[in-house]
Amino acid sequence: MMKRMWPMVVLTAMGLGYAAGAAAYDFLQPLPDKVPVPKDNPLTEAKIVLGKQLYFDRRLSVNGTVSCNSCHDVMAGGQDNRALSVGALGKSGRRNAPTVWNVAFQTVLYWDGRASSLEEMLHSHLLDDTVMAMPDANSVRHRLDMIPGYHKAFAKVFGGTDAATLDNIAKALASYIRTLVTPGSDFDHYILGNKSALSASAQRGLNDFREIGCMACHFGPNFAGPAPGPYLKMGDGFYELFPNFVGSKYDKEYDLTADIGRYEYSHDPGEKRMYRLPVLRNIAVTGPYFHNGSVPTLSEAVRVMARTQDKTTLTTEQTQDIVAFLESLTGHFPAQTMPKLPPTPHEVVWSWEQSKSQGQGIHAADDAAIKP
Amino acid sequence: MMKRMWPMVVLTAMGLGYAAGAAAYDFLQPLPDKVPVPKDNPLTEAKIVLGKQLYFDRRLSVNGTVSCNSCHDVMAGGQDNRALSVGALGKSGRRNAPTVWNVAFQTVLYWDGRASSLEEMLHSHLLDDTVMAMPDANSVRHRLDMIPGYHKAFAKVFGGTDAATLDNIAKALASYIRTLVTPGSDFDHYILGNKSALSASAQRGLNDFREIGCMACHFGPNFAGPAPGPYLKMGDGFYELFPNFVGSKYDKEYDLTADIGRYEYSHDPGEKRMYRLPVLRNIAVTGPYFHNGSVPTLSEAVRVMARTQDKTTLTTEQTQDIVAFLESLTGHFPAQTMPKLPPTPHEVVWSWEQSKSQGQGIHAADDAAIKP
Numbered sequence: 001m002m003k004r005m006w007p008m009v010v011l012t013a014m015g016l017g018y019a020a021g022a023a024a025y026d027f028l029q030p031l032p033d034k035v036p037v038p039k040d041n042p043l044t045e046a047k048i049v050l051g052k053q054l055y056f057d058r059r060l061s062v063n064g065t066v067s068c069n070s071c072h073d074v075m076a077g078g079q080d081n082r083a084l085s086v087g088a089l090g091k092s093g094r095r096n097a098p099t100v101w102n103v104a105f106q107t108v109l110y111w112d113g114r115a116s117s118l119e120e121m122l123h124s125h126l127l128d129d130t131v132m133a134m135p136d137a138n139s140v141r142h143r144l145d146m147i148p149g150y151h152k153a154f155a156k157v158f159g160g161t162d163a164a165t166l167d168n169i170a171k172a173l174a175s176y177i178r179t180l181v182t183p184g185s186d187f188d189h190y191i192l193g194n195k196s197a198l199s200a201s202a203q204r205g206l207n208d209f210r211e212i213g214c215m216a217c218h219f220g221p222n223f224a225g226p227a228p229g230p231y232l233k234m235g236d237g238f239y240e241l242f243p244n245f246v247g248s249k250y251d252k253e254y255d256l257t258a259d260i261g262r263y264e265y266s267h268d269p270g271e272k273r274m275y276r277l278p279v280l281r282n283i284a285v286t287g288p289y290f291h292n293g294s295v296p297t298l299s300e301a302v303r304v305m306a307r308t309q310d311k312t313t314l315t316t317e318q319t320q321d322i323v324a325f326l327e328s329l330t331g332h333f334p335a336q337t338m339p340k341l342p343p344t345p346h347e348v349v350w351s352w353e354q355s356k357s358q359g360q361g362i363h364a365a366d367d368a369a370i371k372p
Numbered sequence: 373m374m375k376r377m378w379p380m381v382v383l384t385a386m387g388l389g390y391a392a393g394a395a396a397y398d399f400l401q402p403l404p405d406k407v408p409v410p411k412d413n414p415l416t417e418a419k420i421v422l423g424k425q426l427y428f429d430r431r432l433s434v435n436g437t438v439s440c441n442s443c444h445d446v447m448a449g450g451q452d453n454r455a456l457s458v459g460a461l462g463k464s465g466r467r468n469a470p471t472v473w474n475v476a477f478q479t480v481l482y483w484d485g486r487a488s489s490l491e492e493m494l495h496s497h498l499l500d501d502t503v504m505a506m507p508d509a510n511s512v513r514h515r516l517d518m519i520p521g522y523h524k525a526f527a528k529v530f531g532g533t534d535a536a537t538l539d540n541i542a543k544a545l546a547s548y549i550r551t552l553v554t555p556g557s558d559f560d561h562y563i564l565g566n567k568s569a570l571s572a573s574a575q576r577g578l579n580d581f582r583e584i585g586c587m588a589c590h591f592g593p594n595f596a597g598p599a600p601g602p603y604l605k606m607g608d609g610f611y612e613l614f615p616n617f618v619g620s621k622y623d624k625e626y627d628l629t630a631d632i633g634r635y636e637y638s639h640d641p642g643e644k645r646m647y648r649l650p651v652l653r654n655i656a657v658t659g660p661y662f663h664n665g666s667v668p669t670l671s672e673a674v675r676v677m678a679r680t681q682d683k684t685t686l687t688t689e690q691t692q693d694i695v696a697f698l699e700s701l702t703g704h705f706p707a708q709t710m711p712k713l714p715p716t717p718h719e720v721v722w723s724w725e726q727s728k729s730q731g732q733g734i735h736a737a738d739d740a741a742i743k744p
Contacts, residue, residue, distance in 0.1 A: 056447050065458050070442070076713040081722055086437050092463045160645050285715035288722075298718035323718070336710045341448040343657035343702075346670035346695070350453055350660075 006274030025231065027219035030188040031331065035104035035178045037227040038117060041171045042179060050153045050177030053339040054169060059143060060126065062133040063086035063352040068173065071131075072100035074180060074336065077285035083293025093130040094259065096293035099286045101333070102279055104178040105220075105227040109354070110236040110314045111291045112262045113276040118177055124168035137166040144169070149342020173348070182282060183329025189327070198328055208318050213310040219247030223280035223329070240275045242310035250304045254294040261291075299323050397603065399552045399591035402560040403653070403703065407476035407550045410489060413543045413549060422525045423548030425711040426541060431515060432498065433460035434505040435724040440497075440545065444644040446473035446552060446708065449657035455665025465502040466631065468665035471658045474651055475703070476550040477592075477599040480609040483663045484634045484647040488607030490546035495538055516541070521714020554654060554703025563698070569699055577697030580690050585682040595652035595701070601603040614663070615680035622676045626666040633663075656699045671695050 019310045037043050054060060055068045071085035072078055078099030084092040095111045103109070109121035126132045126140055143166040144150040154163035159171065189197035200204065206261055217240050221227045225238030232238060243256050250255050262271035275291055288294070288299035291343075302322045306312040314322070344350065349369050408413050426432060427440045443457035444450055450471030451457075456464035468481045475481070481493035498504045498512055506512045515523040515538040526535035529544065570578065581587055589612050592601045597610030604610060615628050622630050634643035647663055660666070661673035670686035674694045678684040686694070716722065721741050 057446075058445065058452060062453060063458075064454050065442070070437070072431075073430065073713070076430075077715055080430060081716050081723060082436050088436075102525075216536050283719045287716065287718050287720075296721040316571060327718075331717075333712055335712075338447050338708045338710050340707075341445070341706055343449055344453050345701075346656045346659050346660065348659075349668040352454060 005213075011261045015142050017253065023224070024330040027189050027215060029219075029221050030191050031181060031183045031220055032227065033183075034236050035181060036234070037178060038119070038153050038234065041119065041174060043175050044159050046153075047172050047175040048151075048179055048338070049173035050157055053150075053153075053341055054167070054173050055289070057341050059147070059341075059344070060132055060134070060140065060169075062135065062139075063088050063349060066098075066132065068125075071097045074333075077079065077282050080182065083144075083286065083288050088127070088133045089129060091133075093128070095291050096288065098278060099282055100177055101180050101331075102222055102281050102336045104181065105222045106224060106276070106279065107226070107228050107232045107234055108276050111275050111278070112265050113237035113239060114262075116266045118174035119167075121174050123166055126166065126169070131322070140164075140169060141165055146209035146348045147342050147344060148168050153342070161275050182333050184326035185323075185330055187283070188331070199324060201321045201324040202328045203325075204320035205318075209325055210316055212306060212312050212314075212318075214305065214316075214322075217309075218280055224277035226285070238277050239271070240277055240309075241273055242275050243273070245308055245311045248307045250308060254290065254296075254304065255292060256290070256304075257310065257320060259291055280326065281329045281331060284323075284330050298326060302326070383406060397598070399587060401472065401555060401564050401591075401593050403555045403557075404477070404562050404593055404599065407553060408488050409550060410515065410606065411725070413491065415547050416529070418525075418529045419544050420551055421527055421711070422522075423544035423546070425522075425525075425713055427548050428711050429713050430715075431519070431716070432506070432512065432541075433462050433505055434507065434511075435723060440472075443469045443503075444500040446472060446705075449473070450552065451658050453659065455660050458611065459500070459502045459538070459615075460500060462507045462538050463502045463505075465500070466603050467663050468660065470650060471654055473552050473554050473703075474653050476553065476649065477594045478596060478648070479598070479600050479604045479606055481650050483647050484637050484649070485609035485611060486634075486637045490549055490584075491542040494542035498541070510610060512536075512538055512541060518712050518720045519716060524640055525714070554705055556704035557653070557702055558700040559697075560703070568739055569579050571696055573693045574700045576698075577690075577693035577695065580686075581697055584678060584686075584690075586677065586694075589649055589681075590652055597648035610649050611643070612649055612681075615647055615648050616681045617646070620679045622680060626662065626676065628662070628666075628676075628680065631663055634730040641656050651702060652698065653701045656695075656702050670698060676696070681744055 024114060057068045057076075057350045058064045060067060066086075066088045070074075071080050071082075071087075073080055073143070078101035079097050083096060084094070085097040086092055103118070109115035109118060115124065120249075126134050127136065134143075141162075141164050144154070145162075150164060151161075154168060154172075155161055186197045186202070209218070217238075218224065226232045227231075228234045239262065242261070246257060257273065260272050262274040263269065278291075283289075284298055287298060287301075288296045289298065291305070295301045295304055299319050303314055304318050306314045306318075321338035351369070428440045429441075430436045432439060438458075443452050443454075443459075445452055448474035451469050455468060456466070457469040460462055472482075475490070479488035481490060487493035487496065494582070499508065500504050506515075510652050513534075516526070517534075517685045522536060523533075526540060526544075527533055529535070530540045537713075558569045558574070571670050581590070589610075590596065597605045600606045611634065613632070615623060618684075629645065634646040635641065649665075655661075657669055659670060659673075660668045661670065667673045667676055671691050673692050675686055677691075678686045678694075692731060723741070
């Protein structure tokens, strides 16, 4: 597992690379043409189509109220502009929902990197009571098996008559999510050779971003460290301490130190407040910011980062320039067709009843049954 | 206002028409080629595009959690398969969310017909605390005006720099909704001359549907009475008493008499338990059924209707045949592209905070502010 060692290696390589004019690793990269795909879940058209249906289907949540797209809205920036999203039961988790766009280039999932693959993350999302809140894997399978369109699609894509397993649901969803990439940002055009694609301000911002130290960690295709490949494999996290320098006014203002990060999960004292590097692509359209969504604007996020990570107080112009650079990371969101969701048969009873004892959005749900 | 008189007129005309082989009114109609459009809100491409964005935009709800599509899912049957939908604040209304598909052919909106147009219905939906729960018209306008993409689109479509009014929001949404029609059902092919488009069972079901009396009210393009036109204008409701014959076991089993229907709204004692005729197109994919969503399956809904409206107890075969006929009303849901939602600028602060005093999905929201 990669922790803070990596940034030191990178800093050294950066120093050598930039000084010598040739880096072993391209710290500044356009979005790759191809996404990393695990060997045991190859991308197929039929699987992507099925995954897209599932992504938009509220029947994957316990009471039929939210879909993946409810919090990770691909029609918007891939998230919901909320500090904390609201799951099927009206509950929120403690961390901000990141954009789903370009997540295929991350080596670990969740802010604390506790999932080693999209598939693993999706497993836990379906059963998390602050997200889809399905009671168990069998309930999910049973739910989908009651819908002939899904029953047939799973059989076709995965084979067998009992194919709507949680494993396969996660595989189909992950396949669709791997298609969600936003190439063609101004930055991409710039790094591919069109030097006029970035404004003077954005070019100054990029320079500041490098000089101040942001790029020590924020590099690679997502500006979140290396994508899965020779430098890091899927499951190898690329983590950083946040806040790195505690004690600024921001700690209290944005409640930055309460969350213990990876420590909660790993119980390794060295991982207190360690987080996976977040994606910077499309950051200008995916506020609010940070693991707890507490920082409302991008310019404030830039000020907070400079102070907490690099002990730097930015000038107004530096802040504006870095924001201009970050704006250049907004890519082209490709046009998409809407999926058509296979209908619930008219003899299937969904028993997602409202709890009479709770007036406020709490719903209990039973499994579906056929009642002709 | 049309109440129960109309069905009597219709019954008479039907008797004459069917007996004489020539009816003044086509009780059985394919879905019309054109939807009724109010003179003060002509359909334009730009308005439809804007309306589609708004339809899928969660920022139209107080806390950014639900869009129109959350409860009226056009990727599914135009609704959410729930007895009662769940609004932005986790609250439900008391009546089932009907499908949005083909609603353009209805003369009044809501189960009790209290809105005379789609536009009027949309106004109240945005401000209803069981739906989008926006506090007032100004909040909605302010919310959209903070988003440059919307500000420009409203100026372009409606003119002026202060065009994102609730009136215009409703007009744009209504324009998109008027494009949501599902032609090409088996029934449509049948009524247009392809007599083999309906199975023998569905043809028997259609005959039963007529003979038992269902068609006395369920006729016209949506099987919900005349569309806006020479027989009924927009705002003229086509209502029926439900249950018509009280006293069956179903009254209690499905809590059919508690809701007082239009009376609650009109205070006219003659309108107790009077409801607008619901759309039967796509009924096979839009369960659960009735104003309170209490009846889970279509076959049970058919049994309940025959008993409560026509005092008829159907045989098993009759029920199956009528269900087969109703299945033939499922139309072709046209392919759609996803809208791209204009991004929230990174300097806009959405203050949709979680209420600390409520643990369960209740969120208070303030207006947005710009905070650079």
